[in-house]
Amino acid sequence: MGAEAGSPRDTALGQQLRALFYALLPGESSFRTVEEVPNYVDKSIPFFITFIGLEFAVSWIQKRKLLGRINDGITSLSLGILSRLPDVLFRSIDLISYIYVWNNYRLLELPWDSPWTWYLTLLGVDFAYYCFHRISHEVNILWAAHQVHHSSEDYNLFTALRQSVLQKYTSWMFNLPMALFIPPSVFAVHLQFNLLYQFWIHTEVITKLGPLEWILNTPSHHRVHHGRNPYCIDKNYGGTLIIWDRIFGTFEAEDEKVVYGLTHPVNSFDPIMLQLRPLAHIWNTFWATPGFCNKLSVIFKGPGWGPGKPRLGLPEEIPVITGKEVPFNPPVPAYCNCYALVHFAIIVDLYTELLASVSMLSQGTVLLRIGFIILSLSSFGLLMENKSKAGILEIIRCSVFIGVYKLGYFRSQFSVLGYAYEVLFSFCAAFWGIQIMKRITSFKDKHH
Ligand SMILES: [Zn+2]
Numbered sequence: 001m002g003a004e005a006g007s008p009r010d011t012a013l014g015q016q017l018r019a020l021f022y023a024l025l026p027g028e029s030s031f032r033t034v035e036e037v038p039n040y041v042d043k044s045i046p047f048f049i050t051f052i053g054l055e056f057a058v059s060w061i062q063k064r065k066l067l068g069r070i071n072d073g074i075t076s077l078s079l080g081i082l083s084r085l086p087d088v089l090f091r092s093i094d095l096i097s098y099i100y101v102w103n104n105y106r107l108l109e110l111p112w113d114s115p116w117t118w119y120l121t122l123l124g125v126d127f128a129y130y131c132f133h134r135i136s137h138e139v140n141i142l143w144a145a146h147q148v149h150h151s152s153e154d155y156n157l158f159t160a161l162r163q164s165v166l167q168k169y170t171s172w173m174f175n176l177p178m179a180l181f182i183p184p185s186v187f188a189v190h191l192q193f194n195l196l197y198q199f200w201i202h203t204e205v206i207t208k209l210g211p212l213e214w215i216l217n218t219p220s221h222h223r224v225h226h227g228r229n230p231y232c233i234d235k236n237y238g239g240t241l242i243i244w245d246r247i248f249g250t251f252e253a254e255d256e257k258v259v260y261g262l263t264h265p266v267n268s269f270d271p272i273m274l275q276l277r278p279l280a281h282i283w284n285t286f287w288a289t290p291g292f293c294n295k296l297s298v299i300f301k302g303p304g305w306g307p308g309k310p311r312l313g314l315p316e317e318i319p320v321i322t323g324k325e326v327p328f329n330p331p332v333p334a335y336c337n338c339y340a341l342v343h344f345a346i347i348v349d350l351y352t353e354l355l356a357s358v359s360m361l362s363q364g365t366v367l368l369r370i371g372f373i374i375l376s377l378s379s380f381g382l383l384m385e386n387k388s389k390a391g392i393l394e395i396i397r398c399s400v401f402i403g404v405y406k407l408g409y410f411r412s413q414f415s416v417l418g419y420a421y422e423v424l425f426s427f428c429a430a431f432w433g434i435q436i437m438k439r440i441t442s443f444k445d446k447h448h
């Protein structure tokens with residue numbers, strides 16, 4: 001990613017900021033080849049952090065309370081990092097499949113530098129997103145992947161980054177019709193813009209936006225999409241534009257106070273569990289449901305379906321909202337959340353350093369770093385749920401870090417922090433060792 005000044009990859013800060021709002025003009029975001037397309041998503045990380053800080057400040061000024069929790073926020077960011085890890089190793093499946101169809105089956109070539117191609121691709125990518133998103137809510141096996149994004153019971157900019165690892169393996173096919181005539185370089189730009197646009201709408205600090213609400217997907221519309229109130233279920237699937245929902249009858253305006261999250265919450269901060277538990281649920285339901293056709297329906301009908309029910313389940317079975325719903329928030333000692341916060345910041349540092357240096361690293365080093373990031377994010381999840389095995393996992397994690405760091409396989413972006421990390425991880429390994437010793441001693445005392 002080491003872009004040279006003046007090269008097309010060298011996107012100016014202002015352009016990068018506008019990319020978050022789909023506010024770039026065709027002239028400044030059209031490229032001849034896919035290789036020239038900037039990685040707008042990875043370059044947005046500093047902006048994500050800045051806007052999250054800004055949202056905290058505004059919510060404090062508006063309501064004298066912070067909209068967000070450490071445990072839920074770290075889980076969302078962990079899921080955001082996990083979802084991007086496969087792209088560190090491989091070109092994304094969206095692009096691989098798209099380029100394959102373009103190379104082998106294209107019917108015509110729209111000019112890559114025409115504003116008409118640019119605007120048509122905006123509409124095409126957004127419509128494909130609407131279709132994919134709607135089917136992801138209406139087909140159980142696709143919902144198992146997509147539900148990760150809906151698993152937060154808060155609604156803030158953290159939630160925007162809560163993405164599923166598995167989802168991109170289900171979304172790619174919806175874009176392929178465009179590969180028959182739209183060049184991959186134009187598609188690669190809009191795929192990123194469509195995703196980035198959906199960042200800022202995950203907030204409660206913006207109420208309504210007047211006439212823009214007619215055309216654009218806005219914070220108000222998307223709040224409805226994240227609601228578990230009966231009036232919010234299966235509504236407002238749009239990505240950038242809300243026109244598709246208005247056309248196809250899935251639009252619903254924000255009304256009574258929205259309660260966020262899943263109708264049946266997963267109740268976990270473990271980023272791996274949040275991906276796998278819904279799949280396990282489908283597996284169990286599949287075997288528990290009698291009849292071959294019924295078993296197929298468990299996979300391909302809606303998540304609320306059961307034998308004898310309509311395809312998308314019965315609306316009266318959606319749990320009613322009392323307004324007294326309490327988000328999942330297991331009590332943990334305050335130091336656990338602070339510890340997770342500090343160590344999560346270190347993982348963000350290692351992750352962004354990995355993104356910056358991946359082309360210069362051996363495959364083995366990249367895998368080692370990815371493995372360590374996954375181990376760390378799972379461990380933080382257990383820690384924030386106060387699970388007893390978190391301490392043991394932390395001793396292993398801290399020891400691995402110290403060893404691998406000394407051998408030079410991990411690096412901070414900030415060389416000044418190098419020694420501080422070694423001291424911190426040594427201290428933490430010792431701290432968890434003492435905690436476990438204390439627990440063993442008190443266990444023995446109790447049983448004597
Ligand atoms: Zn959704």
Ligand SMILES: [Zn+2]
Pocket residue numbers: 149160202222226
């Ligand atoms: Zn969302």
